[in-house]
Amino acid sequence: MANAFYAQSGGVTAVINASACGLLETARKHKDKIQNVLVGRNGIVGALTEDLYNTNLLTDAEIAALRYTPGGAFGSCRYKLKGLEENKVQYERLLDVFKVHDIQYFFYNGGGDSQDTANKVAQMAAKEGYPLTCIGIPKTIDNDLPVTDNCPGFGSVAKYVAVSIREAGLDIASMAETSTKVFVMEVMGRHAGWIAAAAGLASEYTGEPPHIILFPEIPLNQATFLAEVDRCVKTYGYCTVVVSEGVKDEAGKFVADAGLKDAFGHTQLGGVAPVIAQLIKSNLGYKYHWAVCDYLQRSARHIASKVDVEQAYELGKAAVEFALAGKNAVMPTIVRESNNPYRWKIGETTLASVANIEQKMPRHYISENGFGITSAGRDYLQPLIMGEDYPPYKNGLPAYITLRLELITKKLGTFDI
Amino acid sequence: MANAFYAQSGGVTAVINASACGLLETARKHKDKIQNVLVGRNGIVGALTEDLYNTNLLTDAEIAALRYTPGGAFGSCRYKLKGLEENKVQYERLLDVFKVHDIQYFFYNGGGDSQDTANKVAQMAAKEGYPLTCIGIPKTIDNDLPVTDNCPGFGSVAKYVAVSIREAGLDIASMAETSTKVFVMEVMGRHAGWIAAAAGLASEYTGEPPHIILFPEIPLNQATFLAEVDRCVKTYGYCTVVVSEGVKDEAGKFVADAGLKDAFGHTQLGGVAPVIAQLIKSNLGYKYHWAVCDYLQRSARHIASKVDVEQAYELGKAAVEFALAGKNAVMPTIVRESNNPYRWKIGETTLASVANIEQKMPRHYISENGFGITSAGRDYLQPLIMGEDYPPYKNGLPAYITLRLELITKKLGTFDI
Numbered sequence: 001m002a003n004a005f006y007a008q009s010g011g012v013t014a015v016i017n018a019s020a021c022g023l024l025e026t027a028r029k030h031k032d033k034i035q036n037v038l039v040g041r042n043g044i045v046g047a048l049t050e051d052l053y054n055t056n057l058l059t060d061a062e063i064a065a066l067r068y069t070p071g072g073a074f075g076s077c078r079y080k081l082k083g084l085e086e087n088k089v090q091y092e093r094l095l096d097v098f099k100v101h102d103i104q105y106f107f108y109n110g111g112g113d114s115q116d117t118a119n120k121v122a123q124m125a126a127k128e129g130y131p132l133t134c135i136g137i138p139k140t141i142d143n144d145l146p147v148t149d150n151c152p153g154f155g156s157v158a159k160y161v162a163v164s165i166r167e168a169g170l171d172i173a174s175m176a177e178t179s180t181k182v183f184v185m186e187v188m189g190r191h192a193g194w195i196a197a198a199a200g201l202a203s204e205y206t207g208e209p210p211h212i213i214l215f216p217e218i219p220l221n222q223a224t225f226l227a228e229v230d231r232c233v234k235t236y237g238y239c240t241v242v243v244s245e246g247v248k249d250e251a252g253k254f255v256a257d258a259g260l261k262d263a264f265g266h267t268q269l270g271g272v273a274p275v276i277a278q279l280i281k282s283n284l285g286y287k288y289h290w291a292v293c294d295y296l297q298r299s300a301r302h303i304a305s306k307v308d309v310e311q312a313y314e315l316g317k318a319a320v321e322f323a324l325a326g327k328n329a330v331m332p333t334i335v336r337e338s339n340n341p342y343r344w345k346i347g348e349t350t351l352a353s354v355a356n357i358e359q360k361m362p363r364h365y366i367s368e369n370g371f372g373i374t375s376a377g378r379d380y381l382q383p384l385i386m387g388e389d390y391p392p393y394k395n396g397l398p399a400y401i402t403l404r405l406e407l408i409t410k411k412l413g414t415f416d417i
Numbered sequence: 418m419a420n421a422f423y424a425q426s427g428g429v430t431a432v433i434n435a436s437a438c439g440l441l442e443t444a445r446k447h448k449d450k451i452q453n454v455l456v457g458r459n460g461i462v463g464a465l466t467e468d469l470y471n472t473n474l475l476t477d478a479e480i481a482a483l484r485y486t487p488g489g490a491f492g493s494c495r496y497k498l499k500g501l502e503e504n505k506v507q508y509e510r511l512l513d514v515f516k517v518h519d520i521q522y523f524f525y526n527g528g529g530d531s532q533d534t535a536n537k538v539a540q541m542a543a544k545e546g547y548p549l550t551c552i553g554i555p556k557t558i559d560n561d562l563p564v565t566d567n568c569p570g571f572g573s574v575a576k577y578v579a580v581s582i583r584e585a586g587l588d589i590a591s592m593a594e595t596s597t598k599v600f601v602m603e604v605m606g607r608h609a610g611w612i613a614a615a616a617g618l619a620s621e622y623t624g625e626p627p628h629i630i631l632f633p634e635i636p637l638n639q640a641t642f643l644a645e646v647d648r649c650v651k652t653y654g655y656c657t658v659v660v661s662e663g664v665k666d667e668a669g670k671f672v673a674d675a676g677l678k679d680a681f682g683h684t685q686l687g688g689v690a691p692v693i694a695q696l697i698k699s700n701l702g703y704k705y706h707w708a709v710c711d712y713l714q715r716s717a718r719h720i721a722s723k724v725d726v727e728q729a730y731e732l733g734k735a736a737v738e739f740a741l742a743g744k745n746a747v748m749p750t751i752v753r754e755s756n757n758p759y760r761w762k763i764g765e766t767t768l769a770s771v772a773n774i775e776q777k778m779p780r781h782y783i784s785e786n787g788f789g790i791t792s793a794g795r796d797y798l799q800p801l802i803m804g805e806d807y808p809p810y811k812n813g814l815p816a817y818i819t820l821r822l823e824l825i826t827k828k829l830g831t832f833d834i
Contacts (some may be wrong), residue, residue, distance in 0.1 A: 008591075011592070011725070012587075012588055012591045012592060014584075029615065042594045042595065045594070045618060047594065069587070070584050070587050070588065071584075071587030071588045071590060071591040072591030072592070072683055073591075075591055075592075075594060076591045076597040077589075077594060077596070078592070078595050079595050104613070159813060159814075162813070162814055163719050163814060164713050164717075166814055166815065166817065167431075167487050167488075167713065167716035167717055167718060167719065167817075168711075168712040168713055168716050170486070170487050170488030170716060170717040170817060171429055171487065171488045171712045171715065172487045172712070173427045173488060173492075174425070174489030174490075174493045175428070175492075175493055175494070175495070176491070176494050177459045177462070177492060177494060178459065178462065178494040178495050179494070179495045184714060186714075187516060188509035201812075201813070202813065202814060204812070209454050263790055271688070271691055271707075273709075274688055274691075289711050289712055290688075290711060291709050291710060291711035291712060291713050292690075292707065292708050292709045293601060293708060294585075294704055294706050294707060294708035294711070295585040295588045295589065295708060296581050296585055296602075297510075298583065298588065299585050299587060299588040300581075300584055300719055301584060302580050302584065303720065305813065326535060337794045338491070380791065381811065382813065385813035385814070386812075386813045387813065388807070388810060390805070390807070393805060395618070395621070395803075396579070396618070396722065396799065396802035396803045396804065397575060397576075397579055397583055397618065397619060397802070398580060398584070399582065400446055400583065400584075400587060
């Protein structure tokens with residue numbers, strides 16, 4: 001009998017709470033081993049400051065509602081622990097908090113940085129001889145963790161951007177003859193084009209939106225790009241462009257940083273869509289509109305992928321099962337067994353194998369001209385957006401839950417993070 | 418026995434095709450009176466150029482699919498006919514096309530301009546002694562037509578923006594302690610704040626997003642606004658702002674035009690969200706993110722309001738019924754009978770009563786401080802976003818239809834528009 005600690009880390013997603021749901025529901029089935037799951041307020045920061053939510057006070061219905069609630073229900077953080085040698089005091093503090101609250105299970109739900117942190121905590125506990133089971137749970141819309149076939153959170157963003165460009169595409173197509181001819185939609189992905197690529201799923205037949213995708217992996221050649229925009233307008237009557245926020249020019253500079261200045265002459269960060277739209281207008285003269293999806297894409301639980309929700313839930317569940325099976329310093333993964341029909345199962349990898357390693361998008365997922373996805377890319381992406389998993393609605397809006405959370409009584413002194 | 422003409426006009430919506438569906442399905446039930454519905458390619462332009470789609474070639478299944486397909490399936494246009502005296506030749510051409518194709522019913526689906534056009538066509542036909550029944554069908558996301566309680570297309574945008582700010586709000590709330598503290602979401606509404614107001618539906622309890630709404634009706638006072646942003650961050654830990662593209666400064670100038678310049682020094686039109694975000698950053702120093710919904714909001718059929726879809730359909734149906742009942746130069750309207758439970762019925766008004774008249778949002782729908790909606794506003798808006806009406810999905814994406822359209826053989830010479 002001991003307690004567990006769970007925390008959400010980094011940018012939140014439409015389904016990270018589904019992982020929390022899987023973890024908490026599974027832990028509740030094993031009260032003989034896990035007495036209580038204490039959750040860090042705002043992620044690992046809560047463990048350092050001893051701000052721990054008592055999930056035993058939550059009803060089963062509240063926990064079930066996490067499955068369909070986006071965002072991070074317990075708060076998340078952008079806070080990276082430094083290396084063991086650089087900041088040993090933080091790791092010692094974590095162990096102090098874990099010891100005083102009888103925490104013997106550490107579940108950390110996040111991306112590559114978080115898996116690295118979980119791994120370091122495991123090493124520290126082993127070295128100190130404290131019996132701590134450390135399990136990572138993958139999460140990132142960026143889909144950039146290695147070993148696992150894909151990352152929870154990505155599939156729902158993928159579905160959102162593909163649905164959105166299909167819908168906006170129908171709008172532009174309707175109006176193009178007398179109005180807007182070019183539409184630019186900006187999506188996330190500072191370092192890799194996974195999300196931009198997913199928008200390509202909407203283009204099932206030649207000529208369907210999106211007509212052009214701009215990837216961070218492919219330096220933007222203005223002349224080639226403008227020629228392709230012009231060709232699309234002349235061929236289809238309009239052109240839709242999906243641009244990753246991370247697209248760079250041929251000198252390796254972010255295009256987003258290249259154009260706009262505010263009224264005071266400061267460079268306006270973010271917003272590559274208006275830069276691309278203006279580039280088209282200045283050179284080709286076409287009337288344009290542009291959209292920036294930003295956080296809407298990663299919080300769009302209303303159009304989440306059913307596959308994504310299921311995988312997020314199952315990974316949370318598997319984390320508890322791994323822990324109870326005596327595994328340590330590992331992370332459950334998604335293993336793809338087949339594409340058609342899509343079959344997947346839970347796999348396993350060591351935290352060391354995933355910590356701080358970025359999974360790049362393979363070049364052969366991007367078409368030769370650099371503006372679309374290949375059939376290999378489509379084969380990989382397609383299963384991840386399958387199925388709908390609608391939340392319940394009340395008053396015409398999704399009835400997402402806000403948990404009634406209570407912190408447990410602190411037992412230690414304050415700690416300055 | 419005669420033919421009918423139908424055209425879609427102006428900016429398209431998530432449900433304008435639902436009106437087309439109601440009209441075409443109802444017309445098919447009256448083949449004894451309406452032999453064929455000819456549809457203008459790209460709206461009224463198709464009538465002038467004699468580019469008319471033959472809907473008798475469409476299957477019932479294709480027409481049924483219009484109910485859940487966004488955009489304008491036959492093409493729409495931004496093309497306003499001039500006054501009768503200024504450009505009589507256009508009206509004469511319309512009558513020539515109608516005569517030669519035995520069109521005795523004219524259905525025009527659009528906003529205030531379009532109702533004005535329909536009214537002028539009716540006047541012209543009467544003057545020439547040509548038996549033409551002219552019926553308008555309301556449509557506009559701007560919700561600015563008079564007489565009718567609301568306009569099809571608006572309810573679905575309203576639902577989209579309220580859902581989106583609720584979801585993004587959960588995201589910001591999760592991360593605010595260590596990351597983004599302010600989120601700005603830009604919505605449409607150049608002249609009236611109906612759409613921005615609808616986002617306010619997401620804030621059911623004090624402190625829920627959106628915290629601040631910036632309306633075109635309320636001049637932006639920077640000091641008051643910044644103080645309110647700061648208060649929200651200090652009270653709730655974060656602040657979400659919904660800004661209408663049409664918000665103006667105290668000198669009456671569009672805020673969107675006030676800030677950004679492109680690399681060449683040109684003013685960048687569109688994009689008030691980055692201007693507002695930068696204003697906050699410069700004055701309060703808070704980390705921000707911003708989104709611009711643009712066309713995504715008016716094409717988001719995947720999250721359409723069920724009430725909106727039903728009303729759009731019923732108005733298309735009513736248009737045919739009005740015509741067959743011998744009415745002329747009228748438009749079916751939505752009449753609100755009660756709020757709780759919400760009950761509505763089809764009403765009727767003359768085209769003259771709606772032509773070119775803008776329905777402003779009442780000031781008492783906006784809260785006294787100008788940053789939110791009142792309970793009166795909520796009572797009006799709430800019923801319009803009720804219910805979900807999900808499209809069918811295939812391959813993880815909405816299975817929207819692209820009609821196989823064929824133009825009928827032209828009988829007249831070309832006409833230069």
